[in-house]
Amino acid sequence: MVRTIRDIAKSAGVSVSTVSKVINNYPNVSDKTKERVLRVVREEQFVPNSTARGLVKGSTQTLGLFLTTGLTHPYFVQLLAGLEESLKESGYDLIYLAQIDWNPEYSLVRHCRSRNVDGVLIFGFQRNDLNFDEMLQSEIPTMFIDLDLIGSRAGFITSDNVDSMRQAVSYLTGLGHRKIAFVAGYQDSYVGKLRFEGYRQGIQESDLPYSSEYTFFGDFTRDSGYAAMKQFLECSAPPTAVICCSDMSALGVIEAAAEAGLTVPQDLSVIGFDDIEISRYTNPPLTTIRQDFQTIGRQAVLQLDQLIRTPHIAPPTLIIPTELIIRGSCGICRDSE
Amino acid sequence: MVRTIRDIAKSAGVSVSTVSKVINNYPNVSDKTKERVLRVVREEQFVPNSTARGLVKGSTQTLGLFLTTGLTHPYFVQLLAGLEESLKESGYDLIYLAQIDWNPEYSLVRHCRSRNVDGVLIFGFQRNDLNFDEMLQSEIPTMFIDLDLIGSRAGFITSDNVDSMRQAVSYLTGLGHRKIAFVAGYQDSYVGKLRFEGYRQGIQESDLPYSSEYTFFGDFTRDSGYAAMKQFLECSAPPTAVICCSDMSALGVIEAAAEAGLTVPQDLSVIGFDDIEISRYTNPPLTTIRQDFQTIGRQAVLQLDQLIRTPHIAPPTLIIPTELIIRGSCGICRDSE
DNA sequence: TTGTACGCGTTATCAG
């Protein structure tokens, strides 16, 4: 039994517009009628139809979310928790736009418009996965997560990938390491590039020579870590420390090292990335870089909300710090050379 | 520059109703006008406004999703993948109803109605978390995931928790074990109860005595597994096998066993639940029960779609089989007793 | 302070 604003008006003995004014907290309503209307609203459990409201206002208190398919990011759940928290604060529901298709005619912008979303969150994509230019040129408020795209109404938020890796290198050099290898992610992914860049900067800042032998481009999996370490062991001067782009690949590195008779952290230091749940419990516990996805999710919505509500604001670009979690997989360099 | 159906009508030199008929594939339109309209639609990149459509049709091609807060289920991502796949097939977008609040006045039903969703998915809740009765009594098509609630328009889908545990017990008795302990989940959770029930059934079917000493009620964490094993070791006749309600707690059991000088699987057999990514790589690799969350997500949407489209259909209740993944953490019982 | 009437973009009915 669905109630409309008209039913409420009748029950309260006022006009529809008065009800509307009460609901939307307009000033020019006498306290007496306001109270009466409010009582009826409560009694009849009236909730305004957001579809109708969306039609007339051209906005729906809804944020659109585009997600890449096959998402396996370990900390996606945290992101969601961050989203949820701020979604509540700012009063939006989230519509997951699942009807993406990958043919070139598909248009994110049209999809958004047809749904009348107030703003859009985009997560998990690479630069050329979809036609993001159209999105950037549109007037639709947009926040990219982990992709550095900017438009007049579009900003982005991401972890500080570069600094993460510089920190990691610096931590290892502080332990005396000078032969530091790097298990990279996809060469052409946004985060992959930045982390590699951070590694190179770190190397440079510590006056260490860069050797391409010490870099392996993998795919974040355990297997790629394993393969990487096998390759590093072939080097004329094998590394004494390895930085990885994911915890899973760090685990692969440790396994390959163990097979070669090397123990961590005595013979080899290893740093991971992500801080997945298991990392606390591995043997040894993994030293790793933790991304603050809860904050990223939270800030993405908060910033988007600002963008939506402020017409000429500069598009937000946020870089969220990471944290090096020091556990047991790194040790002082014993390489006498 | 947003186009409406009126713009299209003007450009094509026909009436709005004709355009509407073409868009919605109505029969009574001549091929010639249909073609002309379609051309204009394509040229002008017209997409009908789903808000307006939703208003008049009373349905929005949208499914609502209620999620519990702080969801950390490792396989939620799989569920999402399953959802996404079938969402695409059946043409819905998913609206994540984040504006839940926990005061008693909050009504799921009203929230749904205000958004005009066609159906609802509910995941991660316990029976008394919210007022689900109202939902069950409403005419809103609903699928509960992992919660066995049924209404005239509401069904559920879940893994076969009972059978999973019976399988596990049966597998262990097949290996000669007769002292089989159980690390349960929350005592009052839906899945927790069923898994415990399955364990008891399995015990009974194998004519083993049930001993409350052999059951520990934990919370799915590694720590609770650790604590459980410590307790089991205090028994006058410690178990030779342990079944756990999560992989993490299985890892805790193994750790506690190792501390007591027991090696797995020689001295103790351990079975987990979930098959998280890491289980393949632990030492020994974990024998565990895998839930098919991809299928659960997929079927949830498919069944809901059926429910929506068929007025008087019986509410679907699906129990999805699990799979015992046999790896290296179980061995033949050596207990000579 | 309150109410009337129109419009948001679409679909459905019914007359032509």
Next chain:
DNA sequence: CTGATAACGCGTACAA
């Protein structure tokens, strides 16, 4: 086969 026109439920100038 095509086109007016009335809904759908709400917000808001404007009139009272």
